Amino acid sequence: MALIECFECKQRISSTAPACIHCGAPAAAQAVAATPSSAPQQAPLSFGRLPTDESVPRATPAAFRRRRQAQAEPEVAASVAAPTGPRKVELWLKIMVFLLPAFFVWFLLRRGHSALQRLIGFAWLGLLILLTKA
Template sequence: MALIECFECKQRISSTAPACIHCGAPAQAGQAATSPQEAVISFGRLPTNESVPRVTPAAFGRRRKPEAEPEPELQIQAPVPAPAGPRPVELWLKIMVFLLPPFFVWFLLRPGHSWLARLLGFGWLGLMILLSKA
């Protein structure tokens, strides 16, 4: 008896098991090849999200146990309120608006930036456009 990899869920199972204990897939369906030269190539496990609870199907022929307690209801969090004052213009944004205004002045349109910051940024963009045409 050896541990083999399930062709469906890529988990390790016994070579004598009739079906995968994790996903329920028949063990012989994915093993057409019996010799090591004809073994199925595996690329590892499927990506999983650890915050999502894992669900395993009930084994064949077994009855499902009743759940002892109901699942808790989902609680929806309130959205984060916007800051009360104007959003400060970060140093990296000031430098990039000065050097490459056509690309970075649009970041000033994000919520929270003051009208003065937007006026200065777009005014600098307009001045650069006028100077480039002269």
Template sequence: MALIECYECKKSISSEAPACIHCGAPMAEQQARAQVPPQAQAQVVPGPAQASTISFGSLPRNRAVPEAVALAPEPEPLPKVMPAAAGRRRRQQVEEPVQPPSAVAGSRPVEGWLKIMVFLLPMVFVWFLLRSGYSAKARLFGFGWLALLILASSLSPK
């Protein structure tokens, strides 16, 4: 008894084992090939079932069960060719400028983070309200809060 290499998984197994203990590949078939001289192996032509067999080496093969044969997939249909003008017309209709969501009368909504930061640090963040799209009401509240804090800091006792 000697250790040989499995032809499927390349792991060591006993030479007397009927199948590989790791992958289940039958060893009797491999031993029969090893005993046939190389000249005779070249003359043996595999049948159609042997040529198209897909083996993942998980279980021994059962010769009583017919093996599945992979068929060629059907070719995909070619895409429909359209005139170039139709594509241009479709692109011109789709290419409209995307506008940000507006709140009232085309004004831009003040995001939550900006509201919080204007309340906490108005000296820095109130200037963001000068960007285009913010309403006069949002700017009035922001700069009014800044003016109130400046007034309160100037009137406080030293």
């Protein structure tokens, strides 16, 4: 295994890679481009992407991403089980809602907290607001 230069993005990639990991250009086109010719050819100065060979199928990073996401979706669905019942209010949140309800009561709006938990938190906030005005 050797490191070769991608013909399209000029990054270094493995010679055994099926496609460039940076731009997705297929490595088969590199083998065709890397064949020695009778006279050494100098590549023209380029300020962008080099023209691609349309006869070679293009592997795009998006295609790799979709394939990885399709493989990962069953794993994620299995690892994230549906919550049963309301979410538990952690001790740190109880303390901070008691001490600084104006800032921390909004954490009760996260998914999973019951209406009773929200009612208690916002009632405490309302009570403290009424007490400060009196």
